[in-house]
Amino acid sequence: MAPTRAGGSMSDIPGHADSGAVAIPRQPAQALEADHVVEVRNLSLWYGDSQALTNVSMGFPRNKVTALIGPSGCGKSTLLRTINRMNELIPGVRTEGEVRLNDVDVYGKNVDAVEVRRRVGMVFQKPNPFPRSIRENILYGAKINGYRGDYDELVERSLRQAAIWDEVKANLKRSGLALSGGQQQRLCIARAIAISPEVLLMDEPASALDPISTVKIEDLMRELVANYTIIVVTHNLQQAARVSDYTGFMLSDEQIKGQLVEFGATNDIFTAPKDKRTEDYITGRFG
Amino acid sequence: MPRESFMREVRELQDEMLAMGSMAEKAIARAIEALTTRHVMTARQVIEDDDLLDEKRTEIERQALLLIATQQPVASDLRTIAAVMTVATELERIGDYAEGIAKICISIAGEPALPPITIIPRMADRASDMLDRSLDAFIGRDVEAAKRIWNEDDQIDELYDEVYHELLAFMIADPTTINRATRLLWASHNLERIADRVTNICESTVFMVLGQIDEIKTPELAR
Numbered sequence: 001m002a003p004t005r006a007g008g009s010m011s012d013i014p015g016h017a018d019s020g021a022v023a024i025p026r027q028p029a030q031a032l033e034a035d036h037v038v039e040v041r042n043l044s045l046w047y048g049d050s051q052a053l054t055n056v057s058m059g060f061p062r063n064k065v066t067a068l069i070g071p072s073g074c075g076k077s078t079l080l081r082t083i084n085r086m087n088e089l090i091p092g093v094r095t096e097g098e099v100r101l102n103d104v105d106v107y108g109k110n111v112d113a114v115e116v117r118r119r120v121g122m123v124f125q126k127p128n129p130f131p132r133s134i135r136e137n138i139l140y141g142a143k144i145n146g147y148r149g150d151y152d153e154l155v156e157r158s159l160r161q162a163a164i165w166d167e168v169k170a171n172l173k174r175s176g177l178a179l180s181g182g183q184q185q186r187l188c189i190a191r192a193i194a195i196s197p198e199v200l201l202m203d204e205p206a207s208a209l210d211p212i213s214t215v216k217i218e219d220l221m222r223e224l225v226a227n228y229t230i231i232v233v234t235h236n237l238q239q240a241a242r243v244s245d246y247t248g249f250m251l252s253d254e255q256i257k258g259q260l261v262e263f264g265a266t267n268d269i270f271t272a273p274k275d276k277r278t279e280d281y282i283t284g285r286f287g
Numbered sequence: 288m289p290r291e292s293f294m295r296e297v298r299e300l301q302d303e304m305l306a307m308g309s310m311a312e313k314a315i316a317r318a319i320e321a322l323t324t325r326h327v328m329t330a331r332q333v334i335e336d337d338d339l340l341d342e343k344r345t346e347i348e349r350q351a352l353l354l355i356a357t358q359q360p361v362a363s364d365l366r367t368i369a370a371v372m373t374v375a376t377e378l379e380r381i382g383d384y385a386e387g388i389a390k391i392c393i394s395i396a397g398e399p400a401l402p403p404i405t406i407i408p409r410m411a412d413r414a415s416d417m418l419d420r421s422l423d424a425f426i427g428r429d430v431e432a433a434k435r436i437w438n439e440d441d442q443i444d445e446l447y448d449e450v451y452h453e454l455l456a457f458m459i460a461d462p463t464t465i466n467r468a469t470r471l472l473w474a475s476h477n478l479e480r481i482a483d484r485v486t487n488i489c490e491s492t493v494f495m496v497l498g499q500i501d502e503i504k505t506p507e508l509a510r
Contacts, residue, residue, distance in 0.1 A: 237361070241361065270361045271361070271362065271365065271498060272498025272499075273362050279363060282361045282362050283290070283360070283364045284290045
């Protein structure tokens with residue numbers, strides 16, 4: 001089922017790609033075997049001569065939280081960034097294979113990277129609100145995308161969904177930078193969902209936050225997953241165990257850089273992983 | 288070495304569990320000794336020592352919970368700690384069954400002995416041996432051995448049936464034996480239950496090693 005949301009719809013946003021651009025549907029044109037919003041197929045990636053991902057294939061189930069875990073340098077953040085073509089912004093990056101969003105290859109000919117990034121939002125490790133008011137932070141992306149609905153309604157809905165409305169509603173003109181770190185991160189989440197993405201990529205979203213703010217972000221992820229598909233990279237294994245429905249364990253070794261070792265239901269990965277390397281990593285025997 | 292101290296604490300936890308296993312085995316042996324020799328003092332000692340088993344279980348549980356709270360174990364580490372907690376509960380219950388036999392011993396001490404008492408020590412030896420080997424299988428992570436021991440429960444059930452029929456014959460032949468015979472039946476029932484608890488220990492071993500939480504339903508090994 002397509003995510004349904006209360007209030008105005010982002011279908012008000014006109015396509016801004018060239019008329020020849022491929023449109024990415026909200027659902028795959030044909031039913032896939034499993035309901036994966038994003039499907040990665042035989043994906044390899046190089047930074048110049050140095051390989052960072054090797055033949056990764058996996059699906060990200062719709063309206064679920066999938067965590068990517070693994071030691072530093074295993075390729076998990078790289079994989080995350082391939083999903084909304086953020087790696088393209090780095091010079092010398094070359095990819096092979098496919099990343100399919102609703103069964104359309106996001107690297108395909110005539111697919112607009114800006115459209116991909118609108119559909120696949122991102123939240124970073126360090127909260128990065130614009131040096132503008134809370135309200136402007138929310139409206140910025142929507143205005144660029146030509147949103148024609150009710151601005152007040154969009155601001156309130158986005159802030160409510162990000163569980164920060166009650167804390168900021170008294171003064172929406174306050175600078176986003178005046179908020180605490182945890183609030184800033186929730187503001188960034190509100191900003192990301194204001195343009196109605198389908199997928200939210202989160203790269204260590206709570207690692208710079210205190211425990212209370214971390215719990216709030218984790219709770220928020222569990223709430224947001226009703227409407228969005230979340231893919232989160234985290235070094236915090238307990239966090240992965242707490243928030244995710246599925247977990248992928250990645251590893252780089254001497255032979256193979258950036259491989260997906262094991263993917264499965266989080267409950268299985270954290271109680272009885274199948275691969276010894278997963279077992280050794282999550283039990284702290286290496287990494 | 289990563290998590291060296293954690294690994295040591297998990298080993299210590301298992302050592303405590305083994306110590307508790309020895310206490311449970313001793314309780315069974317002494318309860319049966321009291322029953323066969325009609326030695327009330329020994330029976331009283333079994334009842335008294337059961338408190339030590341209860342304390343040991345509490346201590347193991349406390350240590351296990353502390354490890355979970357402070358180390359957040361996952362996967363095989365978590366399964367090991369969870370399995371140790373389960374086994375400690377089983378051993379505590381086994382101790383209770385031994386205590387029950389000791390109480391039976393005291394309750395019929397004033398009455399003349401009954402002959403079938405020879406099968407009951409045999410049952411006790413079997414059950415105790417199963418317990419001993421089940422703990423070895425646990426420590427050795429030996430799934431095949433655990434399944435084999437699990438299968439042996441049927442032999443205990445058969446012995447229990449034997450005791451049952453023999454005691455029934457006594458009661459029919461001489462109604463004045465009904466009180467003694469019924470209580471001896473309870474004692475052998477306790478032994479039968481001990482063997483059942485051993486099968487749970489075997490299942491804990493399978494869970495710990497393979498992560499399979501189901502009961503062992505279709506034993507692949509010959510009896």
